[in-house]
Amino acid sequence: MSVEKRDKYTGYLTTGHEWNGITELNTRVPRFLLFCLAVTLLFSLGYWYLMPAWPSKEDYSRGQLGVDQRTIVEQQLKLATAEQTLWSIRFLSTPINEASTDSEFQKIVNHSGPALFSDNCAMCHGQQGEGGPGFPRLNDDAWLWGGSAEDILKTLQVGINVGGTDSRVAQMPAFGASELLDAESLGNVSVYIQSLSNRSIGNGSRVEELTALRKGRSVFEKNCAACHGADAGGNTALGAPNLSDSYSIYGADTQSIMQTLSDGRAGYMPAWSDRLSDVQLRILALYVAGLSKQ
Numbered sequence: 001m002s003v004e005k006r007d008k009y010t011g012y013l014t015t016g017h018e019w020n021g022i023t024e025l026n027t028r029v030p031r032f033l034l035f036c037l038a039v040t041l042l043f044s045l046g047y048w049y050l051m052p053a054w055p056s057k058e059d060y061s062r063g064q065l066g067v068d069q070r071t072i073v074e075q076q077l078k079l080a081t082a083e084q085t086l087w088s089i090r091f092l093s094t095p096i097n098e099a100s101t102d103s104e105f106q107k108i109v110n111h112s113g114p115a116l117f118s119d120n121c122a123m124c125h126g127q128q129g130e131g132g133p134g135f136p137r138l139n140d141d142a143w144l145w146g147g148s149a150e151d152i153l154k155t156l157q158v159g160i161n162v163g164g165t166d167s168r169v170a171q172m173p174a175f176g177a178s179e180l181l182d183a184e185s186l187g188n189v190s191v192y193i194q195s196l197s198n199r200s201i202g203n204g205s206r207v208e209e210l211t212a213l214r215k216g217r218s219v220f221e222k223n224c225a226a227c228h229g230a231d232a233g234g235n236t237a238l239g240a241p242n243l244s245d246s247y248s249i250y251g252a253d254t255q256s257i258m259q260t261l262s263d264g265r266a267g268y269m270p271a272w273s274d275r276l277s278d279v280q281l282r283i284l285a286l287y288v289a290g291l292s293k294q
């Protein structure tokens, strides 16, 4: 049975509920809480009156302030498109080598370059442009066709060995297979170009090595210097790589070099002007030009 009593310690009435000797006091709801309830109630009434709130069968209550998220988003989209158009007109009309020093463009390149590169280029050139067997490294200073943003843009637009009149053409002749040079000359010139990049050469005696070097040098001067340069430093007009540095596309061991000399090489790089927009190509050219500076 529940009987309301006065609690002898606090002086409050109890509700009459009792559990194992513990009784419930009948205290009042705190004023502060009532105040908060009143405020939130007023706020909700006001919000309901001013803002879009209640759904009806076909529409919804618009509210006195006429705020509409959809119109706001539409306006923001229009503004963003207008800004982008303005920006891309400026981007496309700035000479690309100048664009590389413009901080606004650089911000966009930093923002969009990595994703564009990763989607279109990384499968051949590696995520960081580090290259791989048969695919040149793009994050160093050695370039087949030149490393300015302008050169790179051109490479992207026309491709390499894709056929057609515009394409860049890189052809390392098959000296062995087409019997331009005999096996001995090939061996000697291989020893010579390995010596240029200071790689350990053969395991013959010193005298033999020196003879091979001397003969190889002469083979190089007659057959290779026209494309690779007298100092073997490469030629960006022909896409002929530098043979005197430590980097190599197809491998720098004797076997890989002999294969290059015997069968020739002609790497294939797709042309991108049909697949990517001009803005994307320029972003990529600036991005790739910047890879070697990181």
Ligand code: HEC
Residues within 6 Å of the ligand: 117, 120, 121, 122, 123, 124, 125, 134, 135, 136, 138, 142, 143, 144, 145, 146, 147, 152, 155, 156, 160, 170, 239, 266, 267, 268, 269, 270, 272, 284, 285, 288
């Ligand atoms: C199908 C593989 C493939 C894809 C995809 C590819 N490339 Fe290449 N790329 C190559 C090959 C192979 C070469 C070297 C051609 C040669 O040996 O002459 C090359 C060469 C280049 C060069 C010239 C390098 C130099 O030293 O001058 C640049 C720059 C380049 N690629 C950038 C790109 C960019 C940017 C993309 C993405 C839009 C891309 N490549 C996508 C295969 C590819």
Ligand code: HEC
Residues within 6 Å of the ligand: 169, 170, 171, 172, 173, 175, 189, 190, 193, 219, 220, 223, 224, 225, 226, 227, 228, 238, 239, 240, 241, 243, 247, 248, 249, 250, 251, 257, 260, 261, 265, 266, 267, 268
């Ligand atoms: C007609 C011009 C031409 C001549 C002549 C020529 N090369 Fe090349 N060579 C190239 C080109 C272009 C490439 C790059 C091919 C590619 O990557 O698609 C190349 C690539 C190479 C490579 C591979 C480099 C690497 O990074 O893996 C070696 C090695 C090489 N040449 C050595 C020689 C030697 C040795 C001779 C002379 C016997 C010679 N070349 C003559 C144009 C030439």
